[in-house]
Amino acid sequence: MTTIRRHTNLLHLTFALILTAALGFFAPSSARAEVTALKQAIAESAASDADIAQFYRTSGYKTLWVGSSGKERKRREQLLRFLGDAEAHGLPASRYDAVGLRDKMQAAGNARELGQLEVELSRAFLAYAREVQTGVLVPSRVDRNIVRQVPYRDRASYLVNFSKSSPAGFFRALPPQTAEYAALMKEKLRLERQLAQGGWGPTISSGKLEPGQSGPSVVTLRNRLIAMGYLRPNNRETYDDAVTDAVQQFQLAHGLTADGVAGGATIAELNKSIPTRLQAIHVAMERERWMNRDRGQRHVLVNIPDFTAKIIDNDRVTFETRSVVGADKDGRHTPEFSDVMEFMVVNPSWYVPRSIVVKEYLPALRKNANAVRHIEITDSRGRVVNRGSVNFAKYTEKTFPFAMRQPPSRGNALGLVKFMFPNQYNIYLHDTPAKNLFGREVRAFSHGCVRLADPFDFAYALLSKQQADPEGYFQSVLATGKETRVTIKEPVPVHITYRTAFASNKGRMQYRRDIYGRDARIWTALANAGVVLHDVRG
Template sequence: MIRTLSVFFLFFFYYSSNINAQELSENFLVHDILQKNDQDADLHFRMDATDRKVLQFYRDRDFQPVWFQGSRLNSAGQYALQTLKNAGQEGLNPQDYHLVLRNFLFLELHLLSPEKVAEYETLLTKYIIFYIKDLDGERLNPQKISKQLYIKVDMVDPYEILSNGMKEDPSGKWLTELTVHHPEYQQLKEVLARYRNIEQKGEWTPLKLPENQKITLGTNDAFVEALKTRLILEGYLKEGTNNSVFDSSIEQALKEFQHYHGLEADGRLGKETLVALNVSVKDRIDQILLSMERWRWLPENKGEHYILVNIAGYYLQAFENEKKILQMPVIIGRNYRQTPVFSSKIDFVRFNPSWYVPHSIAVKDKLPLLRSDPSYFNTKGYHIYDESGEAVNPEEVDWSDVDSSSFDYRIVQDPGSANALGKLFFHINTPFDVFLHGTPDVDLFKKEKRSFSSGCIRVFDPVSLAFFLLNNPEKWSQETIIQVTQGNQTQTLPLEHPVNIYVTYQTVWIDDQNQPYFVEDIYQQDKAIKKVFERRKTVF
């Protein structure tokens, strides 16, 4: 198709080396040819969407070249080529642009004919459009990867970006500044460069701990020397330790490694720690690339106030004007009741909520408990209603005769300190009944891995979250919020301005000390996305 388009520009480029009346006349002739070809139904049939964008781009420019001055690249062309060459710095794959990069190697060695100039001009435009779309997260459709990925990428108009960019800055330098502007994405770019530098020095050696051998303080062994080298490579241990003794400095470095890999930081070399140490540099780089891709799925403008939940990292963050002002641990769905990836709005806060137990949870979780200990429901504030709406005493029903197909009961838990939703509930406008709420089981937050819920997101500090969302410190101070939650009266407060929430899944993220966390792919979503890229024959 590019060759087809290049015919449109051939005559114009050929006569454009000097500006004179004859060339202006030829330019009118080119317009006549273009208009005639533009009415060719067969030509339009053979165009894909990007070809049409390319054609529209040149129509709006009166078919003036963008990237060439005569037979040589101008500054805009050089910046465009540099942008594609440096795609890897953005976590994109330069191999996706190999066709244009390969062809432009020819350009450096030869003077181009007008026909080749026309071909390369349109080829570069097409691949810049590809690059803009890729940087916007359009390399794949998340919803086709997993039923748990409900993210719909906000598609940009690459033609509009390219057209406006060249109008505002014809030099083309703006192309080199295209990026995702969120601070964490920029930090991931730095971490990517650091781990690629480690990779260039050679893959770290897998650690093999002899069977039944334990590493404790004072152990002097060749394995300790290998462990020390491994910890130095990632910066957890400073260079200069010259012995092979497992001392307090190596123990502390190991604890730090465990902390930043979502493991219990006990300084012991257990199975999970050894597995994490032996993840290859390449696999760590892939994790970084996948996390950068997920950032590209999010909109550039997330709102003045928004909530970000990282499922894989078990945390929630609140932002105001892209400044993080709140962070807390969360509990997410079990592996067989996964919390989905999605974006929506939080539209109301409810104090002292009742819990209307979803039917699926009632059948799977509560029915077995009713069979074993029906008195539990009376002590925890539950009420059970039959299909006619009449209250039922759980201790007077033979639950052994009830199964999932005949469970025609509703279960409701009263507000109170034992309520499964805690004292605050945050409603999210979604089709799959996933919300934020507190919990009476606060001891679970002490664990490193916190996938204990049935899909909803339990928050550690619901009072601070309510304070952020209500955004009215004069009327709803933290003290006032606490006072209201000490009672049992249900109160619902619609948010005057619903707040955007983005529930994502990042197995790599950056803390306030600019240190990367690498955690387990608990839902196997990294694995699924990586397979899709491999099917595209994309090599990270």
């Protein structure tokens, strides 16, 4: 970027001389020819891109970048500046080729070449603007369970709005303006500097370390915790209280059981390299760009690999509970998307998904018609079917004509309340009778829906905006034992996300395991697109 800035004044002078001729300060006939050549070059170069072509047709093929005016000088100056800084956002800087554009500016010798350069600058601008605002990748092309609707802006609008804006202000407003994105950028720079200084030192070779131990492996553990910022520098060689506390802090920041013992899972996370963590940061920044939209003053945020569900009010977490998410099996992964919660159902029935009916329950019914007695079998009109009158053995997955339903009860698979944001994936948040699973470190057990550890408290928090006594109201509905729909008067956006790197409320970066392997696929795609890891010296 320094090299680019060093040549800026020379480029402006070059443009000024060429455009002086093109705009008519020499012989009139020559000037007209130059203007014609410039416009024709713009038209021809823009023809392969409908959005760019439309922009220049509408403007009468006026230049946006290469003119001699102060405005255009400022535009190209800021374009080169921000393209040169693309790597700070974890973007594929080679796509925008700021140095190459600078060289072409120097080499432009006539109006035709300037016209071609004009369009090339617009192409680079559009690529950068869209990618820094809404991401480099198309999520669903990387993983079919990332079904998020990215808030893409109309490409032509970038050029139109930029032409009417302050260049620096326009560029600064493109990336996500969230505290999360800023924290990720800060962590990226911190890790790059640490990498330049030699990283975190040797990895820990021991399989398990406990308080009271001493020796070379404990020293390696101590040094790694110091390098990571969890422990103050010291020369002690024993796994003492300070090391125990540092291990606990590390465990809390990595979604591990905070027992202060460096067991296998903890050592595996401690041994992960800075490049591995940087990959997670790059992926998190890309995911943040995919969600570069208003998320709602109040919204629900589910983070799949963090196994949590939170209510956010005005950027502040006002409620949080543990969750169980989809198992790491084909067809059970919880998808990523956003929708709007409209109501909750108290004392819900469980209408068994067709996939579970034919893949899990039908095989059992073929062997024994009285299997899964807690589930009703119903016909197409919702009437309960007498099991004794059905020969289940004659049906296949495709021909089985019945549905299955579990009536409201404390043993219902959905527990006593479910929270609905109707969507085509049939995903929702709900209670569960399997409370023991919430004590696990890794909580991926469901068929895809999100189970909540504290569903009643979650309901009270949601109802607090519309009921003077939310708990009393909810309990009165629950006491009827009847399936009851409770409308949420101000619908709440729900964002189901997947973040293995994110900032905590206190600012320390949190890391989680990539339970579905999604981040690994995203990083591979980003690398294939030209994103590279760097260290930062100085």
